[in-house]
Amino acid sequence: SNGESVDASDLREITGIDGGAGIMAATETAIDTYGLDLGLQVSSGAAMTEALGNAIANEEAIVVTGWTPHWKFGAYDLKYLDDPEGVYGGEESIHTFTREGLAEDAPEANAVLDNFYWTEDDMNAVMVDIQEGMDPEEAAANWVDENADLVSEWTDGVDQVNGESVSLAYVSWDSEIASTNVVKTVLESVGYDVELSSMESAFMWTAIAEGEQDAMVAGWLPATHEAYYEDYKDQIVDLGVNFEGAKIGLVVPTYMEDVNSIEDLK
Ligand SMILES: C[SH](C)CC(=O)O
Numbered sequence: 001s002n003g004e005s006v007d008a009s010d011l012r013e014i015t016g017i018d019g020g021a022g023i024m025a026a027t028e029t030a031i032d033t034y035g036l037d038l039g040l041q042v043s044s045g046a047a048m049t050e051a052l053g054n055a056i057a058n059e060e061a062i063v064v065t066g067w068t069p070h071w072k073f074g075a076y077d078l079k080y081l082d083d084p085e086g087v088y089g090g091e092e093s094i095h096t097f098t099r100e101g102l103a104e105d106a107p108e109a110n111a112v113l114d115n116f117y118w119t120e121d122d123m124n125a126v127m128v129d130i131q132e133g134m135d136p137e138e139a140a141a142n143w144v145d146e147n148a149d150l151v152s153e154w155t156d157g158v159d160q161v162n163g164e165s166v167s168l169a170y171v172s173w174d175s176e177i178a179s180t181n182v183v184k185t186v187l188e189s190v191g192y193d194v195e196l197s198s199m200e201s202a203f204m205w206t207a208i209a210e211g212e213q214d215a216m217v218a219g220w221l222p223a224t225h226e227a228y229y230e231d232y233k234d235q236i237v238d239l240g241v242n243f244e245g246a247k248i249g250l251v252v253p254t255y256m257e258d259v260n261s262i263e264d265l266k
Contacts, residue, residue: 005257006061008265013039014250015051015064018171020201022224023065023088023248030087030250034262038063045173052076056253063265066251069120069175069243071127077254080247082261088250089223094179094243097236098215099208106214108158108190109166113215114239115154116183122147123243126178140181144189151186161191169197169204169213176218179242183217201228209235217242224248 014031016024019042027040043051048064049072055062056076063081072078096113103110122143129139144151166187170180177198184194197213205225207213209232219225219238252259259265 006059006253006255008061008063008256008259011038011061011063011265013041015048015062016040016042017045017048017065017173018042018200020203021065021171021173022201022220022227023067025227026088026224026248027065027250030083030085030262033085033087034266036262036265038265049174052253059253059255061252061256061259063250063252063259066249067173067175068245068247069123069127071124071131071174072251074124074128075131078251079254079260080249080251081259081264083249084261084263087262088248090247091244092220092222092224092246092248093241094175094217094246095219095221096215096217096239096242097208097219098239099211099213100235100237101211102214102237106161106164106166106192108161109164109187109192109214110239111158112154112187112190113183113217116186116217116242117154118150118179118182118243120243120245122150123175123178126182127174130174130178136177136181137185140178140185143182144185151189154186155190158190163191163193165193165195167195167197167212167214169199169207169216170218171201171204172198173218175246179217201225205232205236208232215239220246220248
């Protein structure tokens with residue numbers, strides 16, 4: 001750019017992710033609530049981060065559906081837009097959910113899933129390795145090796161099993177690619193064969209509710225996945241929070257100096 005601050009005047013759309021993500025429904029609400037003359041591009045987490053990187057490389061205007069925890073905040077100078085109407089809610093927690101009956105069918109897996117809890121530093125370490133090109137399974141295994149003390153808190157008292165299988169569903173968001181591969185590695189360390197299945201958000205929730213998948217560590221509450229939770233809460237088991245201090249919202253590069261609120265996108 002010619003050094004002038006980059007504003008939102010030439011933006012035509014918000015760069016989104018997969019259509020079933022809660023942040024996408026929230027963004028449709030934001031477009032309506034704030035009266036934005038912007039489209040919402042439906043794509044994927046990976047496509048969103050590629051578009052973000054390209055825009056930043058060219059110091060162009062961009063606004064993305066963003067969330068914390070995510071490696072993008074370590075890689076780029078970004079900011080959340082103020083949300084005076086509170087469309088995106090406040091602090092979110094990520095929950096672990098299982099199908100009904102898992103505690104009876106696979107008590108050792110259920111115990112590990114129930115114990116799973118980690119922080120933004122933990123998740124960022126895995127996400128950054130993956131972002132820098134490491135295979136998710138390798139990044140997860142490295143993190144588990146380097147954090148044996150924390151991992152032992154999840155597995156202490158859990159008996160070894162002999163090749164029983166467990167299925168984990170997730171959506172290909174960088175945060176959940178990291179968490180699901182770490183849980184896979186730890187379940188394998190107590191003897192399970194673990195099958196990962198990535199799918200759209202709606203299918204993930206349905207698969208747990210219908211018992212097709214054993215568990216997922218990708219339940220964003222209270223706001224982001226509220227609609228899914230309301231649909232399925234009586235058919236699934238909430239093992240509680242595995243990550244605290246999460247957040248969703250609209251995110252822009254800091255070089256968009258005059259764009260600090262969703263109101264500034266009008
Ligand atoms: C994209 S966030 C990880 C979750 C969501 O918006 O559904």
